[in-house]
Amino acid sequence: MNKPIRRVSVFCLLLVLALMIRANWVQGVDASALNANAHNERTLIEAYSYPRGDIIVGGKAVTKDLLVNGNLYKYRRAYVNGPMYAPITGYSSQVFGSNLLENVEDPILSGNDPRLFFRNALDTLTGKQKQGGDVVTTIDPKVQQAGWDGLQGKKGAAVALDPSTGAILGLVSFPSYDPSTIAGANGDANKAWNALVGDKTNQPMLNRALRQTYPPGSTFKLVTAAAALENGNITDINAPTDTPDVYILPGTNNVPLPNEAGDTGCKNASLNTALALSCNTVFGKLGAEIGGARMLDEAQKFGFNNSSLTVPVGVTGSNFDKGMGQAQTAQSSIGQYDTRATPLQMAMVAAAIANNGSLMQPYLVSQERSANNSVISQWSPKQLSQATTPEVAAQIQTMMINVVQNGTGITAKIPGVTVGGKTGTAQNGVNNSNNPYAWFVSWAKAPNGKQIAVAVVVEDSDTARGDISGMHLAAPIAKAMMQAYIGG
Amino acid sequence: MTATESPVVTVVPQGAPNRRNTELSLLVFAVLVPVLAYAETGLALDGRLPAGMLGYGVGLGAFALLAHLAVRRFAPNADPLMLPIAALLNGLGLVFIWRLDKARQLHPNYPAAENQLLWSGLGIALFVAVMALLKDHRLLQRYTYLSGFAALVLLAVPAFFPDRASDFGARIWIHLGGFSIQPGEFVKILLPVFFSGFLMVKRDALALASRRFLGLYLPRGRDLGPILVVWALSLLILVFETDLGTSVLFFGIFVVMLYVATERTSWVLFGVLMAGLGFWAVARTEGHVRGRIHEWLHPLTTGAGTGVGQIGQALFALGAGGALGTGLGQGHSWLIGFAAKSDFILGTIGEETGVAGVTAVLLLYGLLAERGLRTALAARDPFGKLLAVGLSAAFALQVFIVAGGVTGAIPLTGMTLPFIAQGGSSVITNWALVAVLLKISDLARRPAPGQLLQPETVR
Numbered sequence: 001m002n003k004p005i006r007r008v009s010v011f012c013l014l015l016v017l018a019l020m021i022r023a024n025w026v027q028g029v030d031a032s033a034l035n036a037n038a039h040n041e042r043t044l045i046e047a048y049s050y051p052r053g054d055i056i057v058g059g060k061a062v063t064k065d066l067l068v069n070g071n072l073y074k075y076r077r078a079y080v081n082g083p084m085y086a087p088i089t090g091y092s093s094q095v096f097g098s099n100l101l102e103n104v105e106d107p108i109l110s111g112n113d114p115r116l117f118f119r120n121a122l123d124t125l126t127g128k129q130k131q132g133g134d135v136v137t138t139i140d141p142k143v144q145q146a147g148w149d150g151l152q153g154k155k156g157a158a159v160a161l162d163p164s165t166g167a168i169l170g171l172v173s174f175p176s177y178d179p180s181t182i183a184g185a186n187g188d189a190n191k192a193w194n195a196l197v198g199d200k201t202n203q204p205m206l207n208r209a210l211r212q213t214y215p216p217g218s219t220f221k222l223v224t225a226a227a228a229l230e231n232g233n234i235t236d237i238n239a240p241t242d243t244p245d246v247y248i249l250p251g252t253n254n255v256p257l258p259n260e261a262g263d264t265g266c267k268n269a270s271l272n273t274a275l276a277l278s279c280n281t282v283f284g285k286l287g288a289e290i291g292g293a294r295m296l297d298e299a300q301k302f303g304f305n306n307s308s309l310t311v312p313v314g315v316t317g318s319n320f321d322k323g324m325g326q327a328q329t330a331q332s333s334i335g336q337y338d339t340r341a342t343p344l345q346m347a348m349v350a351a352a353i354a355n356n357g358s359l360m361q362p363y364l365v366s367q368e369r370s371a372n373n374s375v376i377s378q379w380s381p382k383q384l385s386q387a388t389t390p391e392v393a394a395q396i397q398t399m400m401i402n403v404v405q406n407g408t409g410i411t412a413k414i415p416g417v418t419v420g421g422k423t424g425t426a427q428n429g430v431n432n433s434n435n436p437y438a439w440f441v442s443w444a445k446a447p448n449g450k451q452i453a454v455a456v457v458v459e460d461s462d463t464a465r466g467d468i469s470g471m472h473l474a475a476p477i478a479k480a481m482m483q484a485y486i487g488g
Numbered sequence: 489m490t491a492t493e494s495p496v497v498t499v500v501p502q503g504a505p506n507r508r509n510t511e512l513s514l515l516v517f518a519v520l521v522p523v524l525a526y527a528e529t530g531l532a533l534d535g536r537l538p539a540g541m542l543g544y545g546v547g548l549g550a551f552a553l554l555a556h557l558a559v560r561r562f563a564p565n566a567d568p569l570m571l572p573i574a575a576l577l578n579g580l581g582l583v584f585i586w587r588l589d590k591a592r593q594l595h596p597n598y599p600a601a602e603n604q605l606l607w608s609g610l611g612i613a614l615f616v617a618v619m620a621l622l623k624d625h626r627l628l629q630r631y632t633y634l635s636g637f638a639a640l641v642l643l644a645v646p647a648f649f650p651d652r653a654s655d656f657g658a659r660i661w662i663h664l665g666g667f668s669i670q671p672g673e674f675v676k677i678l679l680p681v682f683f684s685g686f687l688m689v690k691r692d693a694l695a696l697a698s699r700r701f702l703g704l705y706l707p708r709g710r711d712l713g714p715i716l717v718v719w720a721l722s723l724l725i726l727v728f729e730t731d732l733g734t735s736v737l738f739f740g741i742f743v744v745m746l747y748v749a750t751e752r753t754s755w756v757l758f759g760v761l762m763a764g765l766g767f768w769a770v771a772r773t774e775g776h777v778r779g780r781i782h783e784w785l786h787p788l789t790t791g792a793g794t795g796v797g798q799i800g801q802a803l804f805a806l807g808a809g810g811a812l813g814t815g816l817g818q819g820h821s822w823l824i825g826f827a828a829k830s831d832f833i834l835g836t837i838g839e840e841t842g843v844a845g846v847t848a849v850l851l852l853y854g855l856l857a858e859r860g861l862r863t864a865l866a867a868r869d870p871f872g873k874l875l876a877v878g879l880s881a882a883f884a885l886q887v888f889i890v891a892g893g894v895t896g897a898i899p900l901t902g903m904t905l906p907f908i909a910q911g912g913s914s915v916i917t918n919w920a921l922v923a924v925l926l927k928i929s930d931l932a933r934r935p936a937p938g939q940l941l942q943p944e945t946v947r
Contacts, residue, residue, distance in 0.1 A: 001873050002865055004748040008877055009861040011744075012884040016854035019888060020847055022897040026806045027843040034807030037788060039795045042808050042820050071593050 041072065044094060048073035053109040053132030053371065055089050055101055058141040061134075063089060073185060077102075082178035084148045087157075087171050087207045088139060088364065090313075091179035096193055100207065100313050101135060101364070102179075108133040108368045108376065115376050131371035138167035138366050143452070146484035147172035150477030156438075156458040157208035157343040160481050163351035163443060163453045165381040166360030168311060168344075170454075170481055177204040211316045213340035214457055217426030218278045218470075219439045220335030222349055222396060225271060227298035228286045229392040237271040237395050247281040250288050250326040257284045257330060275399045276407030278423065280334045287333020292324040295333055301387045303348045303359060304341070311344075311364045318345040336427060343455045346441045349387075351453035353400065354420070354443035357393035359384045404442070411475040412442050414483055419444045421478070423470030440474035446486035454478040506933070507568035508560050514572035515552045522548060522579030525816055529587045532817030538586075547605065548579050551612045562619040563930030567863060570929070573856045574907055574922045577849070578608055578915065581908030583816070584836050588829045591822035600829055600910045607912035611919030618923035625927045629871050632685025639678040642671035643721070647728040672734040673904075673913040676886070677921055680878025683742060687749035688871050695750035718742045719759075723766045732767075732777055733889050733901030737882065739763050744881040745874055748864075777899075784899040798824055798832065802894050805835035806846075813842030829910040831902055834894045850891065853906070857884035860925045866932035876928045879921050 026034070034040065052075070054061035062085045065075045077092045079085065090100025098106065107113035111120060111132040123130055140160075147158035151174035160170035181192040196205050206212055228234045234241070245267045247257045259266050259280045266279035274282035287295055299305070299320035307317030318341040321332060331337035344362060352359035361384040368377040388396075400420025403409040409421035424439030443453040456474040523545040530538030538544075552575045559566050586601035588594060622628070628635075687694075722739040725731055743759035771777045787799040796804070805821040808814065819839035824832045838846045860880030867873045886906055893900035904914040 001748055001751065001870060004751050005861060005864050005873065005877055008744055008748060008881060009858060009865075012857045012861065012881065013854060015884055015888040016850050016857075018897065019850050019891045019895065022892065022895045023806070023838065023843050023846045023850070026803055026895050027809055027838060027846070028811065030803070031807040031810050034804050037796075037804065039788070039790055039800070040804045040808075041795065041823055042804065045820055 045072055047110055048075050048094060050111075050130045051075055051132065052077065052092065053111065053134045053369075055085075055105075055109070056134055056136045057085060057088070057139045057144070060141075068184075070185070077183040078180045079178065079183075082180050083176040084144060084172070085139075086176045086179050086205075087173040087209050088137060089179060091182055093179075093182050093189070093193075094185040095189060096182055101137070104310075104312050104314075105135045105365065105368070108135055111371070113368075113376070116370055119370055119372075133371055133376060134369045134373075135365055136367035136369065137364055138162075138169065139171065139364070140169040140485055142484040143170035143481050144172060146170070146480040147456070147477060148174070150456075150480050151458070154458050154473070155202070156456065156474075157212065158454065158456040158477055158481060159209050159343045159347040160452055160454045160485065161347045161351045161360075161362055163355035163451045164360065166351070166362045166384070167366065167381070168362050168364045169452060169485060171209045171344075171364070173206065173208040175202045175204045208457070208459075209343045210311070210313060211342070213316060213318055213342050213345075214437050214439075214459075215339060215426040216335040216341040216346055217424035217437065217439055218280075218335060219346050219349070219422050219424035219441045219455075220333070220339055220341070221275060221278065221283045222353060222400070222422055222441070223299055223302055224283045224287050224290070224295070224333040225275060225396055225399065226302075226353075226388040226392055227290050227295055228271065229395055230298070230388055231290050231294060233286055233289055234271050237399055240268045240270050241274070241282055241286075243268050243274075243279070243282045243285055245281075247285050247330075249284070249330055252327050255327070257281055257334075272399045272402055275422065276403050278408055283334050284330040288326045288330040290329075290333070292322075292326075292329040292332075295329055296320055296322055298388075299339075301359070301385050302352060303345055303384065303387075309362075311362050313364060315344055315362075316342055318342055335424060343457050345455075346439065346457075347453055347455035348384075350420075350422075350441040350443045350455060352387035353393050353396050354445065354451055354453050355393075356390040357386055357388040359387040400443070408469070408471045409440070409442065409475055411471050412440065412479040412482070414444060414479060414486075417444050417446050417482075417486060419479075419482065421475065423475060425469050438470045438473040440470040440478045442475070442478045442482065444482040444486055448486075450486045452482050452485045454481050456481075506565045508556075508564060511559065511568035511571055512556055514568065515556055515575060518572040518576035519545070519549045519552050519579065521576060522583050525580060525583045526586065528815075529583055529590075529817040532815055533587070533590050544582070544605070547609075548575075548582075551575070551609060555612050555615055558616040558619040559926060563926050565933040565935070566926040566930040567859050567933070569859050570856060570922055570926055573852050573859075574919065577852055577856075577907035578611075578919075580837075580849070581833070581905075581910075582608065584833055584840075584908065585829050585910050587817055587840070588822060588833075588836060590817070593820075594822040594825065594828060603912070604910055604915065607915045608919075610912070611916040614916050615919040615923040618920055618927065622924070622927055624931065625872055625875060625924060626869060628681050628875070628924075629685050629688070632682055635678040636682035636686070639675045639682060640721075642675050642678070643725060643729075643734075645671055670904075670911065670913040672731065673911075673917040675734075675738070676882050676917055677879065677924065679738060679741060680745065680875055680882060683745045683878055684871050684874035687745055687874055691749040691870075694746070694755075695752055719762050719766060722763075723770060726767070726770050726777065727774060731902060732780060732899065733886075733893075733903040736763070736767075736889060736901070737885050737903075740885045741878055741882050744885075745878045748877045749870075749874060780899045780901070784893075784896065787896055798827065799894075799896055799900055801825065802832050802835040803896055806838035806895060809839040809842040809845075811842050812844055813838070813840045816840050830904050831890060831900075831909065832894055833905055833909045834891055837908075838895075849908070850887070853884070853887045856922075857881075857887070859929075863925055863929040863932055867928055868932060872928045872931065876925060879925055883918075883921065 051065035055063045062080045064078050066078050068076045073094050090102040092098040092102040109132045111130055143160050147170045158172040162169055177196050182189050249255045249257055257280050265277055266281050269279055269282055304318045304320040309315045321338045328337050332339045361382050363379050366379050367375055369375055397420050404412050404419045404421045408423040412419055412421045421442030426437040438458040441455045445451050456478045458473040527537050555571055582601055582604055585604050589599045589601050722735040726735040746755045783797055783799050787803055788796050790796050801824040821836040821839045822828055824835050857880045860876055864873045864876035867876055889901055890903040890905050892898040904911040906918045
């Protein structure tokens with residue numbers, strides 16, 4: 001019987017060998033795929049087993065980590081002034097994932113960034129708890145607060161930039177939500193999430209400043225003006241243009257381009273006057289004369305049609321159509337038709353003009369730091385493009401100052417400070433059936449050298465339709481934000 | 489004590505030392521390693537040495553010493569490796585069960601380590617009892633048919649007990665008051681006894697009276713009877729108790745023992761073919777078995793609103809362990825949930841000690857099985873040989889069935905990892921199994937005396 005017994009021994013050894021091969025396969029070859037599986041709760045348990053790093057605004061953390069010692073997770077994310085900073089921080093939830101800075105800066109905040117490897121290794125050796133690094137934002141809390149206060153009871157967004165660097169000083173979206181309410185893994189968080197996602201009228205989780213595009217309306221005339229001046233269609237901003245009282249869109253069967261402000265003063269108005277009065281006829285005709293291709297080129301220099309911009313949070317691309325006919329180009333040149341822009345995009349237009357034509361890349365994160373405050377990365381301002389020449393920028397600045405001094409932007413005037421602006425009232429819905437969007441884009445330069453560029457859009461409000469205009473709704477908010485930054 | 493006059497052909501070097509001291513020193517390690525593991529788990533979980541450490545260490549040491557003394561007294565020439573390996577596995581199992589007891593995330597989580605320690609004590613008691621009362625393993629031969637009958641009854645009993653939701657499909661438990669017993673475990677010893685006795689008588693008929701066909705010896709129709717009966721029985725277990733593991737185990741033991749008894753490869757082919765056909769047929773019709781196969785093929789699919797299933801969680805645990813593991817007490821294998829301490833305990837071993845720990849445990853099992861088979865080689869009587877092969881193969885097959893299921897190599901079946909997993913029936917059965925193997929090895933390794941107990945026919 002010994003021969004079969006020996007064979008049975010070999011067979012039993014083979015069974016054990018097969019198990020060992022399988023164990024090596026699962027724990028070696030398959031391990032990384034298993035660890036990365038979305039349903040493997042270990043990833044989240046690990047992520048919330050130590051405090052995340054903080055997102056810092058104006059030297060103070062707007063995030064914190066609560067030691068909850070829950071069943072699965074040790075810590076839970078919470079937010080200071082959550083609704084106001086939600087468009088910046090985003091949320092970090094144990095159930096619903098994360099977005100915005102919490103998502104994009106996760107490697108630093110979680111401490112898993114390769115640049116933190118040495119520090120982590122040291123912590124492991126010394127037995128210290130792992131800690132995430134901090135993310136320092138460019139947000140100015142006063143500017144943010146001013147925009148937030150201004151938008152209360154309305155629906156819209158406001159973005160403020162430092163024109164000389166591109167630093168984002170304010171990023172407001174209203175209505176908003178408190179990311180603390182959806183951070184946990186419990187029934188309350190579930191309810192809060194369902195309520196937020198289900199609120200289709202207010203869309204509190206929509207980041208209107210970065211992720212929503214609106215027809216820019218008359219504020220787009222700044223781009224058209226830049227194109228006209230660069231292209232030589234206009235050589236003197238105060239010389240009268242050849243504009244009829246009623247401008248018929250070229251190539252159409254007697255379709256006029258109406259002036260929102262009435263027809264007074266727009267006939268043959270100079271560029272300066274046309275901007276102050278926001279004459280659709282003048283800018284529509286100019287756009288058609290400049291041509292679609294040249295207008296597209298100008299819009300792109302100001303940042304349109306770029307869907308890959310990150311600040312480092314991804315920004316939805318603004319749109320200026322390609323290959324349009326003359327009529328569409330005319331409409332697009334006054335910010336209608338298919339032209340759409342994010343509030344950030346319009347703030348970039350104002351910033352480029354204020355910064356003598358140089359468009360700086362907008363950025364939200366100035367520094368990434370390790371847990372012991374050593375700087376891992378420091379943003380150095382860089383130019384995104386030369387949107388227009390310094391000469392043209394200077395001429396548009398003059399005109400924008402005129403808008404605030406004598407035109408539709410008078411509500412943004414700040415004593416002792418040079419302010420330039422442009423209002424906009426964009427049509428919304430078929431045949432303008434919905435409340436129009438009220439825009440205001442502006443910049444301010446203080447004697448002490450501080451600069452700020454702002455774009456505000458108000459979607460909708462309780463105010464009666466006739467009253468809605470950039471002048472009354474958006475400009476005061478922009479003014480408050482500019483004042484908060486430069487004083488006066 | 490010289491070997492020259494021995495008429496018996498054995499592979500045991502005559503007059504070799506009996507290795508009892510080797511066993512004792514190995515036992516020291518077998519106790520020390522779990523105690524240190526216990527300390528490390530406590531330090532990792534609570535930052536201090538566990539309060540019960542002294543009691544646990546002393547208790548484990550006392551168990552080991554008791555077993556050792558029993559071996560010294562009643563089986564002085566027994567194999568020196570089996571007892572330390574069993575003690576080490578049992579001790580490690582206690583540590584892992586205690587570690588999972590501490591996982592407050594596991595719901596519902598009843599403390600099981602103390603119970604398991606109690607069962608281990610009972611197992612040791614049974615071990616000592618077998619050592620003392622079973623003078624000679626050949627005595628078991630007398631109970632061949634009684635064993636067979638008892639095995640049949642024990643296998644059938646759970647099917648007549650009411651189904652319980654907590655049993656998750658498989659009906660292999662008997663619930664008596666607060667206790668639950670898994671009678672299938674005891675059958676693991678009874679069936680090899682029955683098969684050994686039966687095959688010893690029948691093996692010549694089965695081996696020789698066969699027809700040659702295509703180079704294979706095919707058994708005669710009337711000799712097919714026993715194998716058909718066992719085959720049918722294993723399928724009945726599968727259908728009525730939906731217990732794939734026990735079914736495969738019993739049929740496997742039978743085929744292995746039949747092969748060893750007759751030395752006919754054709755029996756193996758025939759058996760594997762029958763098993764394959766039978767299981768295929770049952771798998772097609774039985775929803776429970778089909779579900780298990782589906783889980784095995786797609787372990788990472790998720791149910792509605794829930795995460796992956798248990799096999800998926802076990803794979804996650806193994807993957808999280810990687811090469812060296814997270815360290816004792818520092819894994820999250822409680823995510824496996826129900827049965828984390830019993831059928832799925834290998835997941836915890838894999839996560840907290842890595843592939844290194846899993847390999848070590850598998851090698852220990854392999855070593856134990858091979859020592860048993862070595863005993864079978866050395867045994868001088870055919871009954872002892874068959875019994876040792878049957879018990880060792882049962883052990884190896886059970887390890888393969890449960891570890892293969894947890895690692896996703898084969899469909900999962902409800903079975904416990906011998907000695908390590910939580911389960912009273914399993915622990916005491918395995919201690920008894922090792923005791924019987926030790927008794928056989930004692931006789932096999934006993935230096936041939938001037939006169940044998942009885943004349944033997946050894947081929």
